[in-house]
Amino acid sequence: MTLQDASxxxxxxxxxxxxxxxxxxxxxxxxxxxxxxxxxxxxxxAMQQASRARGRGELDLSLLTDGLRAERxxxxxxxxxxxxxxxxxxxxxxxxxxxxQQYTRNMAxxxxxxxxxxxxxxxxxxxxEQTRRHACIAAILGVPHLLVCVNKxxxxxxxxxxxxxxxxxxxxxxxSTDPQGxxxxxxxxxxxxxxPISALLGDNVVSRSTHMLWRGGPALLELLEELxxxxxxxxxxxxxxxxxVIRSGPDVRAIAGQIASGSIHxxxxxxxxxxxxPSRVKSLHVGAAQLAQASAPASVAIGLADDVDVQRGDMLxxxxxxxxEDRRPRVLRELEASVVWFASEPLAPxxxxxxxxxxxxxxxxxxxxxxxxxxxxxxxxxxxxxSAPLSLAMNEIGRVTITLAQPLVCDAYRRCRQTGAFIMxxxxxxxxxxxxxxx
Amino acid sequence: xxxTPQTLPGLLSGARTPVAGHLAWLEAEAIYVIREVAAQFxxxxxxxxxxxDSIVMLHMARKAFHPAKLPFPILHIDTGHNFPEVMAYxxxxxxxxxxxxxxxxxxxxxxxxxxxxxxGQPSRNRAQTPTLLEAIRHHRLDAxxxxxxxxxxxxxxxxxxxxxxxxxxxxxxxxxxxxxxxxYNGRIQRGLITDEPGFAAGEHIRAFPISNWTELDVWExxxxxxxxxxxxxxxxxxxxxIRAGRICPVSSFFPARASExxxxxxxxxxxxxxxxxxxxxxxxxxxxxxxxRQIVATRQSERGARxxxxxxxxxxxxxKREGYF
Numbered sequence: 001m002t003l004q005d006a007s008x009x010x011x012x013x014x015x016x017x018x019x020x021x022x023x024x025x026x027x028x029x030x031x032x033x034x035x036x037x038x039x040x041x042x043x044x045x046a047m048q049q050a051s052r053a054r055g056r057g058e059l060d061l062s063l064l065t066d067g068l069r070a071e072r073x074x075x076x077x078x079x080x081x082x083x084x085x086x087x088x089x090x091x092x093x094x095x096x097x098x099x100x101q102q103y104t105r106n107m108a109x110x111x112x113x114x115x116x117x118x119x120x121x122x123x124x125x126x127x128x129e130q131t132r133r134h135a136c137i138a139a140i141l142g143v144p145h146l147l148v149c150v151n152k153x154x155x156x157x158x159x160x161x162x163x164x165x166x167x168x169x170x171x172x173x174x175x176s177t178d179p180q181g182x183x184x185x186x187x188x189x190x191x192x193x194x195x196p197i198s199a200l201l202g203d204n205v206v207s208r209s210t211h212m213l214w215r216g217g218p219a220l221l222e223l224l225e226e227l228x229x230x231x232x233x234x235x236x237x238x239x240x241x242x243x244x245v246i247r248s249g250p251d252v253r254a255i256a257g258q259i260a261s262g263s264i265h266x267x268x269x270x271x272x273x274x275x276x277x278p279s280r281v282k283s284l285h286v287g288a289a290q291l292a293q294a295s296a297p298a299s300v301a302i303g304l305a306d307d308v309d310v311q312r313g314d315m316l317x318x319x320x321x322x323x324x325e326d327r328r329p330r331v332l333r334e335l336e337a338s339v340v341w342f343a344s345e346p347l348a349p350x351x352x353x354x355x356x357x358x359x360x361x362x363x364x365x366x367x368x369x370x371x372x373x374x375x376x377x378x379x380x381x382x383x384x385x386x387s388a389p390l391s392l393a394m395n396e397i398g399r400v401t402i403t404l405a406q407p408l409v410c411d412a413y414r415r416c417r418q419t420g421a422f423i424m425x426x427x428x429x430x431x432x433x434x435x436x437x438x439x
Numbered sequence: 440x441x442x443t444p445q446t447l448p449g450l451l452s453g454a455r456t457p458v459a460g461h462l463a464w465l466e467a468e469a470i471y472v473i474r475e476v477a478a479q480f481x482x483x484x485x486x487x488x489x490x491x492d493s494i495v496m497l498h499m500a501r502k503a504f505h506p507a508k509l510p511f512p513i514l515h516i517d518t519g520h521n522f523p524e525v526m527a528y529x530x531x532x533x534x535x536x537x538x539x540x541x542x543x544x545x546x547x548x549x550x551x552x553x554x555x556x557x558x559g560q561p562s563r564n565r566a567q568t569p570t571l572l573e574a575i576r577h578h579r580l581d582a583x584x585x586x587x588x589x590x591x592x593x594x595x596x597x598x599x600x601x602x603x604x605x606x607x608x609x610x611x612x613x614x615x616x617x618x619x620x621x622x623y624n625g626r627i628q629r630g631l632i633t634d635e636p637g638f639a640a641g642e643h644i645r646a647f648p649i650s651n652w653t654e655l656d657v658w659e660x661x662x663x664x665x666x667x668x669x670x671x672x673x674x675x676x677x678x679x680x681i682r683a684g685r686i687c688p689v690s691s692f693f694p695a696r697a698s699e700x701x702x703x704x705x706x707x708x709x710x711x712x713x714x715x716x717x718x719x720x721x722x723x724x725x726x727x728x729x730x731x732r733q734i735v736a737t738r739q740s741e742r743g744a745r746x747x748x749x750x751x752x753x754x755x756x757x758x759k760r761e762g763y764f
Contacts, residue, residue: 430628432624
């Protein structure tokens, strides 16, 4: 059922790219798509025409990803674009996030679902503020793997020395203890792999470089094929946020949802949260297919042995997890979280929002802002007088306390992304104001 | 020429072995999105064109709510320029499934002065937009599920899974809601119920459950699930003309010009659109497996066979802004 029937299907990997325009990010993506034969002929033809129209001689691979007209005209990327490519062994979904600091929200968007982030560093400039910012956001959003690509190696004569210097600089940054108490030691949150590439020439992107024999490791695409995907650890606690209850006739009642983590078997004892009512899994099905067990991220319907009260917004968990201090979810009316703020109007204490976590919504108030993460370039001037209460401007990240009208059944984001994440919605305008990760 | 299936095994049973690998991931995501739409909205509908993408979406919608019926109707925007095979397929399918079908007719919209044919241009793609918006108003719909995929076209690559439309039905690419994790914000200002003409349209959401699928994924899924699709996806004999280097099916609304010679050729179609703007391909394929082999081998993307996208580089973006799917 894959491209080549003999290859095992390694499933799907979601990755993101971040980097500023000059780092050659679009060229790298173009290269991945082009060299893995993901660019089809007529798209290529349209690109060649556009390259010529803009007076560029050679094929400009960045034109492939800069989709919207405004971007083409300004020559920048303004929104997350999703790209698809495949090798015979694996499918990839690539979220291409803009590198400009004012578009942090787009990076957070791409990072929220990514299993791996490609961090691009220009070999001529080394680690810059932008690099640190991207790595921080990827780490805060819980991207498990960072692939640090030192690009444009052709412009530094493929120098091993230069590569070592940059890697040392990045690693010392990643290992440094977070001075602002965001719990953000990157090297403890993410695995880090470094590799020297030239996206323009293709070195170490799809095939191994002949210019950098001093390295000798796999190329980027080979690394991507091997990375473990997210949420395939069936030993994690079982979490099942309820989307809806399916009813058919007097006898059929099935609890519908997507498994957020872990796995479940027919016959398992479960508990409905937050009510705490116990029951047992009588049946599991996807469509008409009956299953004996199911794991994340399957969307299933569950028949329970008892006619217990269950509704959208509840969460089913395994009874044995409920009995374990270490594995049971938390039920909170007040929580601490890192938040990324998207709205142009700053987040100030006492702000009222509608908080949405899993399939549950609750009115909430941001009662306090404790920290603002100072990433380079966040503010042109720092007006903060020590006595003034903190606020978060657009695209800023901080740590807050939130009080809820109804309790949330949740996990720490670091433990489970699906049950530890939330968004904040403006009840009047319905705009999505920000995103948060429960501490 | 019509070879409509008498039975629709995949769509009716869905009881095969569960999908595995990347298809399992994609199916789980799509079912989650469909269930979110049903849970978050009061009057959603599922857009159905008779094309493979909407068939796959419908198939997963049935799985999502099994054994209950769909909690929403199916909406077809009928251009009047359909492949007869596709219409026959649609009618048989809806009857076999026992689901509710709503039809928005471009023909009727043109008659009522809501939409217009463009002189000199046979395609009714532009006329679909006002017809769709009128159907939304008339049926007071607050969400529409569509089978669009992000890999189809550059403007679609940046569209959200829950894509907000203002009260004029327009997409504003610069003001999209941030969309993180699988937390879809479907909150909208609903339309007001007035005396006459019945309903003032409000904002709505277009939801795309198969955003992350590629053409190859769709065909692999069709093969795995044993889903019947309209016969025009496979090689068959048909009258065609060659126009601008493309194989165009001849019909009463797309006649051959005096300068053109009608030929009888074996062709198939990679998309099912308005019959006047869908070009055929002549590489043979008789089964989903054949189509999969051709996709892997071919280097011509699917929308390249749609004449309406080649008008300008920004053609799709313009139509989407106006409210096109």
